[in-house]
Amino acid sequence: MNTNNVKKNELCNREKCTACLACAEVCPVHCINVESDIFGNIIPVINKEKCINCGKCQISCPIINQIELHKPKKIYAAYSNSGKLHQKAASGGIATEFAKIILENGGVVYGAAQTTNLNIEHIRIDDIDDINKIMGSKYVHSHNNGIYKKVESDLNKGVKVLYVGTPCQISGLKKYLGGRAYENLFCIDLVCHGVPSKKTFIECMKYETGEESFEGWEISFREKNKFEIKLLDKSHNIKHRLNLKNSFYYNGFMEGYIYRRNCYSCIYARPERVGDITLGDFWGLGDKVPFHGDKKDGINVVLVNTEHGADLFKTIKEKISFWERTLEEAQAKNGQLNRPSAKSKFSEKFSQLSVKYSGRKNGNAKAVVKCNKKKYYALKLRKRKSLYNLIEKCFKRSNI
Numbered sequence: 001m002n003t004n005n006v007k008k009n010e011l012c013n014r015e016k017c018t019a020c021l022a023c024a025e026v027c028p029v030h031c032i033n034v035e036s037d038i039f040g041n042i043i044p045v046i047n048k049e050k051c052i053n054c055g056k057c058q059i060s061c062p063i064i065n066q067i068e069l070h071k072p073k074k075i076y077a078a079y080s081n082s083g084k085l086h087q088k089a090a091s092g093g094i095a096t097e098f099a100k101i102i103l104e105n106g107g108v109v110y111g112a113a114q115t116t117n118l119n120i121e122h123i124r125i126d127d128i129d130d131i132n133k134i135m136g137s138k139y140v141h142s143h144n145n146g147i148y149k150k151v152e153s154d155l156n157k158g159v160k161v162l163y164v165g166t167p168c169q170i171s172g173l174k175k176y177l178g179g180r181a182y183e184n185l186f187c188i189d190l191v192c193h194g195v196p197s198k199k200t201f202i203e204c205m206k207y208e209t210g211e212e213s214f215e216g217w218e219i220s221f222r223e224k225n226k227f228e229i230k231l232l233d234k235s236h237n238i239k240h241r242l243n244l245k246n247s248f249y250y251n252g253f254m255e256g257y258i259y260r261r262n263c264y265s266c267i268y269a270r271p272e273r274v275g276d277i278t279l280g281d282f283w284g285l286g287d288k289v290p291f292h293g294d295k296k297d298g299i300n301v302v303l304v305n306t307e308h309g310a311d312l313f314k315t316i317k318e319k320i321s322f323w324e325r326t327l328e329e330a331q332a333k334n335g336q337l338n339r340p341s342a343k344s345k346f347s348e349k350f351s352q353l354s355v356k357y358s359g360r361k362n363g364n365a366k367a368v369v370k371c372n373k374k375k376y377y378a379l380k381l382r383k384r385k386s387l388y389n390l391i392e393k394c395f396k397r398s399n400i
Contacts, residue, residue: 008048009045009046009048010043010044010045010046011023011032011044011046011057011058011061011064012061012063013063014037014043014261015261015262015265016063016265017043017044017063017262018062018063018166018168018169018171018172018260018262019041019042019043019044019141019143019144019260020144020168020169020171020172020173020175021034021042021044021144021145021148022060022061022062022148022172022173022175022176023057023058023060023061024057024145025060025145025146025148025149025176026056026057026059026060026176027056027057028052028054028056029050029051029052030050031046031047031048031049031050031051031052032045032046032047032057033045033047034145036199038354038355038358039197039199039200039351039354039364040198040199040200040203040364041141041260041261042197042198059175059178060172060175060176060178061175062168062171062172062174062175066171066267067171067174067175067274068274069268069272069273069274070272070273070274070305070306071271071272071305072271072273072278072303072304072305072327073305073306073307073309073310074303074304074310074313075302075303075304075324075325075326075327075329075330076302076304076313076322076323076324076325077282077285077291077293077300077301077302077322077323077325078094078299078300078302078320078322078323079091079092079093079094079293079298079299079300079320079321080093080094080096080097080319080320081319081320081321082319085097086297086298088135089135089136089298090136090137090222090223090224090298091224091280091299091300092282092297092298092300092320093298093300094279094300094302094320095111095135095164095279095300096131097316097319097320098162098164098186098188098277098312098316099111099125099131099134099162099164100131101315101316101319102160102161102162102186103125103127103128103131104128105160107126107160107161107162107184108124108125108159108160108161108162109124109125109126109131109134109161109162109163109164110122110123110124110125110150110151110161110162110163110164110165111123111125111134111164111165112134112138112142112164112165113133113134114133114218116215117202117214118201118202118214118217118219119143119198120138120140120141120198120201121142121143121144121145122142122143122144122147122165122169124150134164136220136221136222137222138221139195139196139201139222139229139250139253140195140197140198141195141196141198141260142165142166142169142195143198144165144169144172148172148173148176151163151173151177151185152176155177155182155184155185158184159184161182161185162186162187163185163186163187163188164187164188165187165188165189165190166189166190166192166195166268167190167192167266167268167273167274168192168262168266168268170187170189170274170275171268171274173187174187174274183308186276186277186308186309187275187276188275188276188277188278188279189268189273189274189275189279190278190279190280191279191280191281191334191336191337192263192266192268192336193256193259193263193335193336193341194256194259194260194263194264194340194341195259195260195263196249196252196253196258196259196260197260197364199364200249200258200364200365200368201249202214203362203363203364203365204249204252204362204364204368205229205231206362206365207248207362207365207366207369208240208247208248208249208365209231209239209240209242211231211239211240216233216234217231217232217234217239218231218236219232220232224297224298225298226243227243227244227250227254228241228242228243228250229241229242229247229249229250245379245382246379247379248365248369248375248376248379249365249368251372251375251379252350252368252371252372255344255346255372255375256344256347257344257347257349257350257371257372258347258350259341259347263340263341264340264341264342264343264347265340266341269335269336269337269338269339269340269341270337270338270339271327271331271337271338273303273305275305275309276304276305276306276308276312277302277304277305277309277312277313278301278302278303278305279301279302279303280300280301280334280337281298281299281300281301282299282300282301282325282330282334283301283333283334284332284333284334285299285301285325285329287332287333288329288332289325289326289329291323291325293321293323301325301330301334303327303330346371346372349371349372350368350371354367
């Protein structure tokens, strides 16, 4: 590993750190603290006074000791046969079908969920009634602290475990487990574009909505091909809608200039995968090779990467519709099956402005707003036009 710019109290270069937190969980004396940098990205920091130099953190770091990756064995386009589930899912509902089969057979599932105050973090569910908690896309970093210990405990009890997360989180889990092969562990990695920090997300939500607190609120990041953040208050009323036409955060996420810095050099954005199964949207399906299935309600790309993954896929075959496709077709419109998201001049500007506005109220949000001047003026014009149209409607209704 290139050790340039690695600080004495850090394990690896923070530009590369994915915050999988395997190091913090494996430490026998709990000398690794989780702190936030100026951008709001969480970083593990070693307390040298407590460190006993056992070396376990280094062994568990997937940046220092990279994990084995697998070339996909089979590629499918697929969606759930349950119309209700397919309609509710962000894409084809395949992740939920995998979760359901594990839960129905007495297993547990780990996945990203909203907890409190719009926080996104990984949770453990063992009841099929809780499956809604982990459904849907989450366009922000899901914190993973404390989860690997729970996974290990379940595995050692013989419980069947499904872990769904980003490739870097799965790499962290496998390194934490010391490379041990558990027949009762199944891992699904997601085709990930990159993740903004929780700080950036929360500050943007406050800045863009004018709200000071989101206690008891709910959030939806996407519905099918409608890319829109919906914020619902305690009474489940939709209070705000944020999309590409009116949201700086959504633009920053979709155009890829507000991610964690390691996302721009992601070692997992490639066709070889870390999970038993890889899931994403099958963008571009049928563009060059005819596809005769129904795509209108969303469809998943499914990469079966290991024999273990093939065994898992067999368990849901009767519950889904699926078609075998090629890796080349899957890669064509899924850029992160080829390479990491590109670091642009706007991502550099966002980093610079985050430093400039640090310490100010909603400083990261101000950085997002100011880092792309063209987008700033475009959104301002759209908002002004929307306001004009609203006033015009009010005048017409009042017959003025």
